[in-house]
Amino acid sequence: xxxxxxHVPMMTSLILWIxxxxxxxxxxxxxxxxxxxxxxxxxxxxxxxxxxLKALAITAEAYLLGNLIAIVVGxxxxxxxxRSVIADRLLLPWVNIFLSAPLSALVPVIMVLFGLGMTxxxxxxxxxxxxxxxxxxxxxxxxxxxxxxxxxxxYGATPWQAFxxxxxxxxxxxxxxxxxxxxxxxxxxVIIGQLLVSIVGFGHLFEIYSSNFLMEHFWALVVTLFIFxxxxxxxxxxxxxxxxxxxxxxx
Amino acid sequence: xxxRARPAIADTPIIEVKNLSKTYExxxxxxxxxxxxxxxxxxxxxxxxxxxxxxxxxxIIAGLIPSTKGEVRVSGRMVTGPGPDRAFVxxxxxxMPWATVLRNVAFGLELRGVGREEREAVARRHIAEVGLAxxxxxxxxxxxxxxxxxxxxxxxxxxxxxxxxxxxxxxxxDEQTRRKFQEDMLSLxxxxxxxxxxxxxxxxxxxxxSDRIVLLSRRPSRVAEVIEPDIxxxxxxxxxxxxxxxxxxxxxxxxGLKRYLD
Ligand SMILES: Nc1ncnc2c1ncn2[C@@H]1O[C@H](COP(=O)(O)OP(=O)(O)OP(=O)(O)O)[C@@H](O)[C@H]1O
Ligand SMILES: [Mg+2]
Numbered sequence: 001x002x003x004x005x006x007h008v009p010m011m012t013s014l015i016l017w018i019x020x021x022x023x024x025x026x027x028x029x030x031x032x033x034x035x036x037x038x039x040x041x042x043x044x045x046x047x048x049x050x051x052x053l054k055a056l057a058i059t060a061e062a063y064l065l066g067n068l069i070a071i072v073v074g075x076x077x078x079x080x081x082x083r084s085v086i087a088d089r090l091l092l093p094w095v096n097i098f099l100s101a102p103l104s105a106l107v108p109v110i111m112v113l114f115g116l117g118m119t120x121x122x123x124x125x126x127x128x129x130x131x132x133x134x135x136x137x138x139x140x141x142x143x144x145x146x147x148x149x150x151x152x153x154x155y156g157a158t159p160w161q162a163f164x165x166x167x168x169x170x171x172x173x174x175x176x177x178x179x180x181x182x183x184x185x186x187x188x189x190v191i192i193g194q195l196l197v198s199i200v201g202f203g204h205l206f207e208i209y210s211s212n213f214l215m216e217h218f219w220a221l222v223v224t225l226f227i228f229x230x231x232x233x234x235x236x237x238x239x240x241x242x243x244x245x246x247x248x249x250x251x
Numbered sequence: 252x253x254x255r256a257r258p259a260i261a262d263t264p265i266i267e268v269k270n271l272s273k274t275y276e277x278x279x280x281x282x283x284x285x286x287x288x289x290x291x292x293x294x295x296x297x298x299x300x301x302x303x304x305x306x307x308x309x310x311i312i313a314g315l316i317p318s319t320k321g322e323v324r325v326s327g328r329m330v331t332g333p334g335p336d337r338a339f340v341x342x343x344x345x346x347m348p349w350a351t352v353l354r355n356v357a358f359g360l361e362l363r364g365v366g367r368e369e370r371e372a373v374a375r376r377h378i379a380e381v382g383l384a385x386x387x388x389x390x391x392x393x394x395x396x397x398x399x400x401x402x403x404x405x406x407x408x409x410x411x412x413x414x415x416x417x418x419x420x421x422x423x424x425d426e427q428t429r430r431k432f433q434e435d436m437l438s439l440x441x442x443x444x445x446x447x448x449x450x451x452x453x454x455x456x457x458x459x460x461s462d463r464i465v466l467l468s469r470r471p472s473r474v475a476e477v478i479e480p481d482i483x484x485x486x487x488x489x490x491x492x493x494x495x496x497x498x499x500x501x502x503x504x505x506x507g508l509k510r511y512l513d
Pocket of ligand 1: 275276277279280281300301302303304305306307308470
């Protein structure tokens with residue numbers, strides 16, 4: 001298997017680190033680090049519980065909703081910036097600031113404005129995901145061939161038609177790349193949002209586990225979240241590679 | 252002789268350009284007081300040195316860019332933007348790479364809100380007319396340069412505009428394809444009675460195709476000369492290319508261009 005052959009080196013190093021973790025845990029050297037085997041056992045224990053599944057459902061909902069909002073807002077704004085100099089001048093500085101800002105510091109502000117609930121978590125996801133989506137959509141819109149734009153105008157396209165029939169499609173590879181990166185950042189957003197709000201979803205679970213010093217549970221939760229994040233990134237990467245075929249043939 | 256036996260060029264102008272000037276932001280003066288008429292139902296060529304403002308003039312007539320001074324009228328109406336009476340054929344085809352030939356050709360009608368069945372029927376007819384029947388469901392990247400340009404032409408024909416504005420429509424196809432394409436275009440356009448204004452670099456092409464040739468001088472360009480080649484078309488194309496009148500006109504233009512270039 002080629003796929004397997006490709007992953008072997010990564011797996012071996014992972015196994016090494018896990019072995020180290022197990023040894024450290026068994027030795028009891030670090031109080032907060034239980035053995036890996038115990039953590040794995042806990043994973044299978046906590047995942048089927050209703051509390052975990054409910055937290056997962058809430059997280060998934062906030063994640064998907066947040067991404068959806070980020071895409072629906074970010075793509076048109078990015079395309080507008082790419083096509084209009086005025087919009088670009090007005091918005092680009094802000095996009096750049098937020099792109100590199102420590103966004104976690106803004107979550108408390110959202111909390112104050114929108115309370116300790118789903119709204120805050122969804123908005124945190126949007127906050128993390130939207131900027132890169134805007135920036136990539138902008139790059140894609142700037143790269144649209146001028147004659148395609150003139151073609152749309154000369155055949156009488158309205159601004160909406162130009163956007164929905166030309167710009168969106170011509171910039172699609174960049175837009176999708178932005179969405180992929182946005183979705184990866186959104187994972188951070190949804191977790192940080194929940195940790196800070198800490199009465200909803202996984203944040204609530206983390207809160208319970210750590211305040212009761214259930215370190216095995218705590219690490220089991222971390223491991224499952226890492227697996228989800230990795231799966232999301234890989235899945236999106238796979239989708240993007242399939243789109244590259246289109247990108248290569250567009251000229 | 253039958254195919255393009257038309258009345259002499261005394262008839263009504265469909266495009267009137269009056270005292271048109273264009274200075275781009277940044278100070279490049281592309282056009283300086285250009286005036287010209289394009290007769291209805293004829294083929295008029297813009298010929299001139301590279302960078303003299305041919306594309307600029309064509310795009311102003313198309314309503315794609317504003318002029319600095321002067322005015323353009325098409326069928327008596329002042330041009331303020333693009334309109335359904337004019338269709339543009341782009342030098343680099345400007346096809347949507349994600350759409351099939353069929354959708355590309357039907358695109359002008361799609362934008363006008365014509366129903367799918369109707370616009371595709373019209374598109375199929377024009378695809379067949381430009382010789383691309385059977386390629387309706389291909390994508391542009393599967394076609395050769397000449398075929399793509401035919402798609403661009405079919406798209407312009409499908410909206411049934413009175414005036415076709417073509418920017419170097421043959422420049423990206425090889426010589427053989429070009430001749431075939433030129434002949435096809437001649438017969439197609441003469442059958443339809445369309446007015447064509449097109450830009451070319453090739454003197455031979457201009458003389459072979461046009462009823463009227465507008466020679467532009469070097470930038471900032473003005474109209475240097477208007478030539479109406481006296482050639483009977485519709486005969487054997489090879490015979491035309493050996494005809495003394497054809498060769499004379501080519502020579503005259505050559506001399507003219509050389510003069511304006513110095
Ligand atoms: N958008 C623009 N901004 C500034 N200057 C421009 C712009 N477009 C064209 N020009 C300049 O205007 C002049 C005329 O350009 P234009 O493209 O109309 O020439 P052309 O006759 O079509 O040339 P070619 O034969 O090479 O196609 C050129 O000097 C060009 O550099
Ligand atoms: Mg040009």
